[in-house]
Amino acid sequence: MSIKLPIYLDNHATTPCDPQVVEAMIPYFTEIFGNAGSRNHSYGWRAQEAVERAREQVAALIGADPKEIVFTSGATESDNLAVIGVARFYKEKGKHIVTSSIEHKAILDACHALEREGWEITYLPVDKEGLIAPEAVSAALRDDTVLCSIMWANNEIGVVQDIAAIGAVCRQRGVFFHTDAVQALGKLPCDVAALNVDLLSISAHKIYGPKGVGALYVRRGRPRIRLEPMLFGGGQERGMRSGTQPVQQIVGLGKAAELARLALENGEVERTRRLRDRLWDGLRANLDELYLNGSWEHRLPNNLNVSFAYCEGESILMAIKDLAVSSGSACTSSSLEPSYVLRALGVDEELAHTSIRFGIGRFNTEEEVDYAIGVLTEKIRWLRDMSPLYEMVKEGVDLKSVSWVAH
């Protein structure tokens, strides 16, 4: 059997479309091309039927009513709409929002925009495992808090928050609760009622659907939630998101949601967990001084984030060019700042520079994982032989005691 190189192990960044998703989408490019808003002919009706079917598929994945699903251009828009849309609609009620320091930039930057317009934001810290205690959320809520937004699973370290408990705290205090579920969907069972969430962001391309489409769950039952739209026009999506629906993309998201639900039921998710565990066990058997970033217990089944001490992240990526992964190292970003998520956990900067994120996906095999272990073992040893830090540590030097000349 041959392995296709490079091996894709970056499934938190994006996932390939499942061939079944592509197949479902194809007729909607050419054959059933109507505008779902055209009410006067069959082209429009058929497009609308497809959009509504997809709405049902997405709702079924998260235990919602189809009427509660708003299609968007992706999770960035969903996150922006949840935070800014709710903040603006309820601005008479209060101008305080609670979130965390490890949220995706789609939340953090939306919060920064609101700060410039006079809102106050509380950024909750995380503990060294990457977790937020529901009690800490409770303590941060004020009488003028209108929204709390805490991600379900983090995109870098895969740490899973206790969303049901945090949601319960918010519900009790009458504060709307939003969660960015982009990374968790399809890996953890989701029921919006049990999770006590009022708003939830969804991305298609993280669950083997197409890029350019997502959804926002907006609760209609009690408490009913309203939001101020950010796009204005034809009043599609119940007025919450104007713009002609991209029917083929929405069909793709619907099919992806259906497959994600099946993956949870048929053991597919457990299979990725076994592969992830195999990768971690294999690396630890061959290499010393590996440090896991984030909680092991409260973690997505397909995530591994490891610091390979004494090897800088970008140089690791260059050495393992047969593997497609990403790094929290500064040198892989344009800002020259190491990952803000790792820093929020209190990970030492020197270790943050050496971190690599692995995301196992639906199409990875045991053979690929074994190949990855081999490549990493060889190349980390090669880099450590070249690392003055590894040499010093092996000579018994305490790196913390050295007075380094920062530049």
Next chain:
Amino acid sequence: MAYSNKVIDHYENPRNVGSLDKSAEDVGTGIVGAPACGDVMKLQLKISDEGVIEDARFKTFGCGSAIASSSLVTEMVKGQSIDFAMSIKNSDIAEELKLPPVKIHCSVLAEDAIKAAIADYQKKKAARAAAAAS
């Protein structure tokens, strides 16, 4: 990061990786950078009494261009005089490797490593001369 072929070549086939005896009288050792900044270079030069750099070795923790810059520097100084080594500018290294702007600091670090290694050698030499005079 889009690197030039020269960076890739020096990264994939680094020249003169290793260590010299840092306690030897004719070896100067320079360690520059900091782990928290993501790069540390160790450059060692073996220098004859006539001031000729007979051997050069490096070990580097850092990105691809930091490793390539140190590798290149060992090639540039080998067989050369101290004066020549002292005259190497970071811009010489950056130009030779066609480093992207965001990686210029790697060449600065490499220049600093040469100066630090030579300073260490000269300090040893001065200490030896002082000991001989007393």
